[in-house]
Structures are given as structure tokens and as C-alpha cells.
Amino acid sequence: MANKPKMAICWFGGCGGCDEAIVDLNEGILKVTDAFDIVLWPVAMDFKYHHIEAMKDNEIVLSIINGSVRNSEHEELAHLLRKKSQYVLAFGACACFGGTPGMANLRSKEDIFQWVYSESPTVVNPKNNIPQEKTKVNGNELTLPAFYPQVFPLNKIIDVDYYLPGCPPPPDLIYNVVSAAISGDLPPKGSTLAPMTALCDFCERNKTKPERLQITMFHRIHEVQADPEKCFLAQGIICLGPATRGGCGEACIKINIPCRGCFGPVEGVKDMGTKYLSALASIIEGKTEEERKCVSEEVIDPVGYFYRFTTASSLLKKKRETKKA
Numbered sequence: 001m002a003n004k005p006k007m008a009i010c011w012f013g014g015c016g017g018c019d020e021a022i023v024d025l026n027e028g029i030l031k032v033t034d035a036f037d038i039v040l041w042p043v044a045m046d047f048k049y050h051h052i053e054a055m056k057d058n059e060i061v062l063s064i065i066n067g068s069v070r071n072s073e074h075e076e077l078a079h080l081l082r083k084k085s086q087y088v089l090a091f092g093a094c095a096c097f098g099g100t101p102g103m104a105n106l107r108s109k110e111d112i113f114q115w116v117y118s119e120s121p122t123v124v125n126p127k128n129n130i131p132q133e134k135t136k137v138n139g140n141e142l143t144l145p146a147f148y149p150q151v152f153p154l155n156k157i158i159d160v161d162y163y164l165p166g167c168p169p170p171p172d173l174i175y176n177v178v179s180a181a182i183s184g185d186l187p188p189k190g191s192t193l194a195p196m197t198a199l200c201d202f203c204e205r206n207k208t209k210p211e212r213l214q215i216t217m218f219h220r221i222h223e224v225q226a227d228p229e230k231c232f233l234a235q236g237i238i239c240l241g242p243a244t245r246g247g248c249g250e251a252c253i254k255i256n257i258p259c260r261g262c263f264g265p266v267e268g269v270k271d272m273g274t275k276y277l278s279a280l281a282s283i284i285e286g287k288t289e290e291e292r293k294c295v296s297e298e299v300i301d302p303v304g305y306f307y308r309f310t311t312a313s314s315l316l317k318k319k320r321e322t323k324k325a
């Protein structure tokens with residue numbers, strides 16, 4: 001056991017689905033534990049941060065980090081794991097791009113606290129108590145991590161070696177990463193461990209996409225009985241396949257749900273939402289500008305559609321990025 005290479009798995013600001021995806025490797029997890037000595041995995045085993053602090057620098061071969069960075073504890077742990085690890089993998093959409101938690105960047109910290117601790121219909125808080133970073137109780141000081149005004153993807157906080165997108169990443173790609181780490185056959189630093197091209201290139205429905213797409217009306221998926229064989233866009237249903245990296249196994253498409261973009265942008269694209277918007281604008285059909293405007297106004301919640309997983313790494317509100325409250 002002592003001679004096995006060490007691996008850490010850690011969860012920051014996310015839903016836990018990425019940890020679940022690792023557990024879902026089923027018997028594959030035994031290959032991981034055969035090859036690696038897991039030294040941190042808070043969701044599954046009882047390790048303490050001071051065990052990691054006591055290690056030599058680079059003693060951990062691979063740290064797999066999921067979730068976004070939302071508070072000072074996430075940031076401290078990110079720096080600690082970076083220091084102690086040869087390789088850091090940003091695992092899942094939240095770590096890679098900020099993920100769905102990144103959509104909170106559209107609100108201020110004050111708005112979020114006010115809603116969560118005071119205005120939300122299920123909350124009873126007549127004194128409007130809001131969590132504090134420091135509280136005195138019976139002469140003792142209790143502390144909580146500082147809640148940052150923004151959500152950050154992992155690479156805004158530490159140097160990241162590899163990225164594995166998805167919400168959560170699919171088992172075959174997880175297994176490829178673990179196998180590469182076991183064999184030492186790793187791609188160049190900075191690689192995203194998924195195909196470079198768009199989901200449409202892998203999608204069975206691509207052959208039903210007309211040469212020239214023309215959208216005269218948008219439908220939300222729950223409003224129509226979507227044809228399970230036909231390209232969603234050809235049915236006027238927003239599908240982010242043209243702007244999203246492939247490799248997910250088309251899991252959503254196969255159950256007749258359009259792509260929402262959890263694999264992030266295709267190689268070389270910085271702002272996924274803008275890329276998709278420009279593609280979409282070119283296929284909206286209308287004789288006059290007014291008609292085209294009417295069609296585009298049918299898109300309810302454009303940020304939710306186009307930036308669902310990438311708000312925190314997009315160009316939106318970049319000027320205001322700060323960790324200070």
C-alpha cells in the first residue's frame with residue numbers, strides 16, 4: 001500500500017454528482033484502488049486536511065477536483081492540493097467552467113444571502129440572521145469560510161493540468177483518465193480529455209439537419225412532442241450541439257433531450273454563449289428585422305440557455321471579478 005502512487009479526490013462548490021460519477025465506475029473503482037492509494041476523498045472516507053498538509057510537495061500523483069471555487073475554504077484547499085500534487089485535474093463542468101453554480105454570478109452576494117436566509121418562501125428568520133465569518137459563543141470564536149462575491153472555475157485560482165468536462169463526466173472518459181494516470185501516458189499539459197470537435201459531429205440526428213436551417217419559431221422541449229429521430233434545431237428546439245464539445249456519448253440526445261452544453265465550448269472557443277448566439281442568429285428566419293426580433297424574443301432565459309455551464313468563465317461581468325466582499 002505504501003508504495004502505490006497517491007491520489008486525492010475532492011469536492012468544492014458543486015452538487016456531489018461528480019463524486020457520484022466516480023462511485024458509478026462500479027467495479028472499475030477497484031482498479032483505481034488497486035493502482036492508487038487514495039489519500040483524500042471527503043465524500044467517501046474520513047481523512048483530515050492536516051494529513052495532506054503533512055505530506056511532501058508533489059507527493060500526490062493526481063488530484064481530481066470537482067466543483068467550483070465559491071469560498072475561502074475551497075481556495076485554501078485548492079492551493080494545498082496544487083502544492084502537494086504532480087497533476088491537478090479539473091473534473092466536471094463546475095471545476096472546468098464554473099458550471100451551473102456560476103450562474104449565481106448574475107447576482108450579488110447580498111442578493112443571494114437575502115434570498116437564501118430571509119426571503120425564500122420556506123425560510124422563517126424574523127431576526128434576519130445572516131451567517132457571519134466570525135461569531136463569539138461563550139467566549140469562543142467560531143469561524144466560517146468567507147463567501148466570495150463570485151464563483152470561480154478552478155483555473156482562476158490555481159494552475160490546472162487537465163480538464164475533464166461534463167455534468168458529470170461520463171464513466172468511459174473517467175476511466176480513460178484513470179488509465180492514462182496509471183500508465184503515465186498523459187497528453188500535453190492543458191489538454192481537455194475529450195474530443196476537440198462539436199457534439200453534432202457525433203450525433204445520429206445530424207443527418208436529418210437540413211443544409212440550410214431556418215427557424216421561424218422556438219419551442220421549449222416541454223411544449224412539444226419532439227420527434228426522437230430528427231435534429232432538435234430543425235424542430236425549432238434550442239440544442240447547443242453545434243457549439244458544445246462532443247464526447248458525452250450523446251446521453252441527453254438519446255433520451256430526446258436537447259444538449260445544454262455541459263461539455264463546454266469546442267476547442268479554441270473562449271466564450272461559448274457568444275459563439276452559439278452568433279450561430280443561432282444566422283438561422284433565425286424573418287422577412288423584416290421586426291419579425292426576426294419577435295422570433296428571438298421567444299427565447300426565454302437566454303443566459304440560462306447559452307451560458308448555463310459557462311457563466312463564470314465567460315466574458316460576462318469580467319470587469320467586476322473579485323474575491324473581496
Ligand code: SF4
Nearest residue numbers: 014017092093094167
Ligand atoms: S459538474 Fe454537474 S455533477 Fe459535477 S458537481 Fe457540478 S453540477 Fe454536480
Ligand code: SF4
Nearest residue numbers: 200203231232239241
Ligand atoms: S443540433 Fe443537436 S440534435 Fe441537431 S445534430 Fe447537433 S447535437 Fe444533434
